[in-house]
Amino acid sequence: xxxxxxxxxxxxxxxxxxxxxxxxxxxxxxxxxxxxxxxxxxxxxxxxxxxxxxxxxxxxxxxxxxxxxxxxxxxxxxxxxxxxxxxxxxxxxxxxxxxxxxxxxxxxxxxxxxxxxxx
Amino acid sequence: xxxxxxxxxxxxxxxxxxxxxxxxxxxxxxxxxxxxxxxxxxxxxxxxxxxxxxxxxxxxxxxxxxxxxxxxxxxxxxxxxxxxxxxxxxxxxxxxxxxxxxxxxxxxxxxxxxxxxxxxxxxxxxxxxxxxxxxxxxxxxxxxxxxxxxxxxxxxxxxxxxxxxxxxxxxxxxxxxxxxxxxxxxxxxxxxxxxxxxxxxxxxxx
Amino acid sequence: xxxxxxxxxxxxxxxxxxxxxxxxxxxxxxxxxxxxxxxxxxxxxxxxxxxxxxxxxxxxxxxxxxxxxxxxxxxxxxxxxxxxxxxxxxxxxxxxxxxxxxxxxxxxxxxxxxxxxxxxxxxxxxxxxxxxxxxxxxxxxxxxxxxxxxxxxxxxxxxxxxxxxxxxxxxxxxxxxxxxxxxxxxxxxxxxxxxxxxxxxxxxxxxxxxxxxxxxxxxxxxxxxxxxxxxxxxxxxxxxxxxxxxxxxxxxxxxxxxxxxxxxxxxxxxxxxxxxxxxxxxxxxxxxxxxxxxxxxxxxxxxxxxxxxxxxxxxxxxxxxxxxxxxxxxxxxxxxxxxxxxxxxxxxxxxxxxxxxxxxxxxxxxxxxxxxxxxxxxxxxxxxxxxxxxxxxxxxxxxxxxxxxxxxxxxxxxxxxxxxxxxxxxxxxxxxxxxxxxxxxxxxxxxxxxxxxxxxxxxxxxxxxxxxxxxxxxxxxxxxxxxxxxxxxxxxxxxxxxxxxxxxxxxx
Numbered sequence: 110x111x112x113x114x115x116x117x118x119x120x121x122x123x124x125x126x127x128x129x130x131x132x133x134x135x136x137x138x139x140x141x142x143x144x145x146x147x148x149x150x151x152x153x154x155x156x157x158x159x160x161x162x163x164x165x166x167x168x169x170x171x172x173x174x175x176x177x178x179x180x181x182x183x184x185x186x187x188x189x190x191x192x193x194x195x196x197x198x199x200x201x202x203x204x205x206x207x208x209x210x211x212x213x214x215x216x217x218x219x220x221x222x223x224x225x226x227x228x
Numbered sequence: 229x230x231x232x233x234x235x236x237x238x239x240x241x242x243x244x245x246x247x248x249x250x251x252x253x254x255x256x257x258x259x260x261x262x263x264x265x266x267x268x269x270x271x272x273x274x275x276x277x278x279x280x281x282x283x284x285x286x287x288x289x290x291x292x293x294x295x296x297x298x299x300x301x302x303x304x305x306x307x308x309x310x311x312x313x314x315x316x317x318x319x320x321x322x323x324x325x326x327x328x329x330x331x332x333x334x335x336x337x338x339x340x341x342x343x344x345x346x347x348x349x350x351x352x353x354x355x356x357x358x359x360x361x362x363x364x365x366x367x368x369x370x371x372x373x374x375x376x377x378x379x380x381x382x383x384x385x386x387x388x389x390x391x392x393x394x395x396x397x398x399x400x401x402x403x404x405x406x407x408x409x410x411x412x413x414x415x416x417x418x419x420x421x422x423x424x425x426x427x428x429x430x431x432x433x434x
Numbered sequence: 435x436x437x438x439x440x441x442x443x444x445x446x447x448x449x450x451x452x453x454x455x456x457x458x459x460x461x462x463x464x465x466x467x468x469x470x471x472x473x474x475x476x477x478x479x480x481x482x483x484x485x486x487x488x489x490x491x492x493x494x495x496x497x498x499x500x501x502x503x504x505x506x507x508x509x510x511x512x513x514x515x516x517x518x519x520x521x522x523x524x525x526x527x528x529x530x531x532x533x534x535x536x537x538x539x540x541x542x543x544x545x546x547x548x549x550x551x552x553x554x555x556x557x558x559x560x561x562x563x564x565x566x567x568x569x570x571x572x573x574x575x576x577x578x579x580x581x582x583x584x585x586x587x588x589x590x591x592x593x594x595x596x597x598x599x600x601x602x603x604x605x606x607x608x609x610x611x612x613x614x615x616x617x618x619x620x621x622x623x624x625x626x627x628x629x630x631x632x633x634x635x636x637x638x639x640x641x642x643x644x645x646x647x648x649x650x651x652x653x654x655x656x657x658x659x660x661x662x663x664x665x666x667x668x669x670x671x672x673x674x675x676x677x678x679x680x681x682x683x684x685x686x687x688x689x690x691x692x693x694x695x696x697x698x699x700x701x702x703x704x705x706x707x708x709x710x711x712x713x714x715x716x717x718x719x720x721x722x723x724x725x726x727x728x729x730x731x732x733x734x735x736x737x738x739x740x741x742x743x744x745x746x747x748x749x750x751x752x753x754x755x756x757x758x759x760x761x762x763x764x765x766x767x768x769x770x771x772x773x774x775x776x777x778x779x780x781x782x783x784x785x786x787x788x789x790x791x792x793x794x795x796x797x798x799x800x801x802x803x804x805x806x807x808x809x810x811x812x813x814x815x816x817x818x819x820x821x822x823x824x825x826x827x828x829x830x831x832x833x834x835x836x837x838x839x840x841x842x843x844x845x846x847x848x849x850x851x852x853x854x855x856x857x858x859x860x861x862x863x864x865x866x867x868x869x870x871x872x873x874x875x876x877x878x879x880x881x882x883x884x885x886x887x888x889x890x891x892x893x894x895x896x897x898x899x900x901x902x903x904x905x906x907x908x909x910x911x912x913x914x915x916x917x918x919x920x921x922x923x924x925x926x927x928x929x930x931x932x933x934x935x936x937x938x939x940x941x942x
Contacts, residue, residue, distance in 0.1 A: 118241060118244060118245045118248070119238075119241050120238075120241045120242045120244070120246075120431075120434075121245045121248075123434040124245070124434060127433070127434045165248075165270050191252065192248040192249045192250075192251060192252030193252050195255055195256055195259050195267065196259065197259075212252070213245075213248070213249045213252065214249060214361070257502075257505050257506055260501075260505050261498065261501055261502050261505055326498070327494065341495070341512075344511065344513065345498070345502065345510065348502070348506075348508075348509075348510055348511065349502055349506060352506045352508035352509075353506055353508075356506065356507070356508055368508065368509060370511040370513055370540065370542065371511065371513070372513065
């Protein structure tokens with residue numbers, strides 16, 4: 110399974126990748142994006158099965174990237190992982206078609222839940 | 229302001245992420261307590277030597293306007309002191325957001341109480357979350373607040389105690405208003421060393 | 435850990451208040467501490483909204499804090515400012531040193547049961563702490579005010595000192611201050627310059643005698659102004675007018691020495707004296723010219739007479755001897771006049787013993803011609819033989835001047851019978867010379883001024899005004915005597931006359 114991890118923080122990306130490893134979900138191809146623009150480009154290029162998307166990114170933020178991805182592919186499965194956990198943000202991303210909204214740091218249990226949903 | 233002299237790139241990155249997460253909680257707390265009005269901007273981390281602190285603050289705050297300075301001691305392994313600085317205008321706007329009446333806003337005691345609450349909320353939410361992520365225990369002393377006519381009045385006795393200061397600056401945004409407040413965490417060299425070790429530990433596990 | 439089961443004992447014995455509140459502000463627990471301080475029992479308040487018992491509590495604020503605590507899962511605080519408490523507990527027992535009427539409190543809210551939205555409230559009595567702070571800040575204010583006042587006073591003092599220094603240095607005189615022991619404590623700038631000191635500090639501690647040339651000067655006895663010779667740090671001396679004043683400053687005795695440099699004045703005096711001397715010399719030459727006319731005329735007449743007589747073969751040995759005697763007499767007269775003049779020019783180098791009457795007779799002979807010419811009769815009366823140890827030529831100058839003035843006055847007033855009387859006698863161990871004339875006296879309004887330099891009633895071309903001034907200086911300063919003038923009325927030859935009388939006294 111191809112998984113796209115989008116976050117401007119290297120640490121954040123590594124944390125998600127670690128959790129994936131902890132869930133023994135190895136053998137996935139992990140693609141990393143550092144900003145919204147890159148996220149779109151890489152999505153178009155690789156068509157990953159799952160996207161972990163941070164909201165606060167430079168160049169183009171997560172909200173816009175989400176909209177564009179969903180426009181491009183209405184079946185895109187995007188999980189928003191963010192430190193910003195306000196009600197407003199949460200409802201916004203759900204409206205824009207995110208599959209789920211997860212608070213950072215993502216826990217093992219939550220990750221399992223998400224992976225179950227995909228399968 | 230050489231961050232790299234104190235933390236390397238990986239450590240900085242890690243710290244930034246942890247702070248972001250902690251601040252996320254802070255934003256949520258403020259939203260809930262103040263009925264979803266405010267947002268906290270992404271915190272910017274700067275680490276500077278304490279002797280440059282006053283100059284730094286002069287450059288950041290609205291010079292000439294009276295400033296509220298709130299301090300709160302944090303105890304435990306992460307021993308440090310929180311400083312929250314907010315200019316009087318912002319404080320008054322904040323008080324209105326808290327739902328205070330105009331008469332109450334003119335009362336400096338009421339205004340001080342608002343500042344104390346914000347300080348408490350910010351430091352509790354951020355530091356607690358941060359402590360949780362680092363798996364350490366912290367406890368908080370009651371905060372104190374003073375109204376200074378200018379930054380020069382700031383008592384600089386603590387500058388001898390702390391050598392480095394981690395400045396996490398965030399802008400509290402309020403509907404259309406800019407309520408600008410800056411949260412500073414002063415740490416002793418011991419604490420920074422301690423944080424470095426913890427960051428390295430986390431990095432290792434990744 | 436079963437000993438923690440006695441949580442209720444802890445709550446009842448702890449020295450602060452414990453309240454359990456829910457989000458609706460209902461009291462679910464109220465400990466003993468609160469019971470005793472509020473006189474409200476557990477049973478009275480349980481399940482009541484706290485605001486029913488304490489309506490002063492700001493409901494909105496409390497609710498907000500409870501919400502914060504529960505949301506953050508972290509404590510929130512009330513820190514009360516002066517005179518504001520969480521809820522009103524009046525002091526009924528504390529009487530002494532009371533600053534506050536009611537209890538000052540520090541309050542902490544902690545999450546107790548997040549699910550059921552209950553918080554635990556700790557109430558601490560911080561009155562004593564606040565009182566101490568209050569007293570401290572009052573003391574601090576007081577000290578700050580006193581400090582301000584001190585600064586003001588200090589400034590005033592500094593201003594006074596500055597003023598004092600300005601005054602001290604603005605005078606013409608040197609002012610030197612000494613302590614009780616006559617050791618120098620201060621000196622003004624004029625003093626520093628006058629005594630050629632490199633700085634003020636060089637003078638400090640010096641004994642007063644170090645400033646005087648005469649180290650034996652008995653300054654303690656001298657209260658009035660006196661003249662003395664001062665000495666500078668370069669061992670130069672100068673004449674000065676001195677006054678030493680004793681005073682008390684801050685209960686301590688101080689001595690104030692004022693020094694007026696007389697060098698310039700003395701120099702001018704000297705110039706005047708020289709000037710006057712020249713004038714006197716000029717006068718004397720005039721007198722000599724007068725003197726010499728008659729003897730020269732006599733010699734010339736005798737010589738021409740002899741020649742004539744020889745031509746007419748009338749010259750006898752007797753006639754020749756008579757004429758020659760006359761010529762010799764006249765020549766001697768001429769010679770004597772020259773001697774007198776020479777003596778006068780040379781001045782007196784030292785005091786000498788001389789006979790007063792002889793001196794006066796000589797003076798009169800010098801002006802003999804002039805007196806005869808103007809038809810002035812002079813009467814000299816010396817009661818006894820008086821010997822003086824003084825400057826004789828100076829006395830001559832003085833006497834000649836007085837006679838000259840009398841002559842001028844007699845001529846001016848057109849007195850018919852002109853008289854000058856000179857009378858000498860001894861009185862109280864002094865020699866007295868009285869010279870009076872009948873020139874009708876000196877007007878009352880100027881009689882006090884005649885000894886002043888440059889004072890004259892004559893036209894510029896006729897008088898310099900220095901004569902009597904010099905006479906005065908000579909008699910009083912040089913010869914150590916005294917001179918005074920007055921108007922008198924007297925009788926002579928059965929006539930009443932008025933005139934000026936000059937009285938000179940000289941030490942014996």
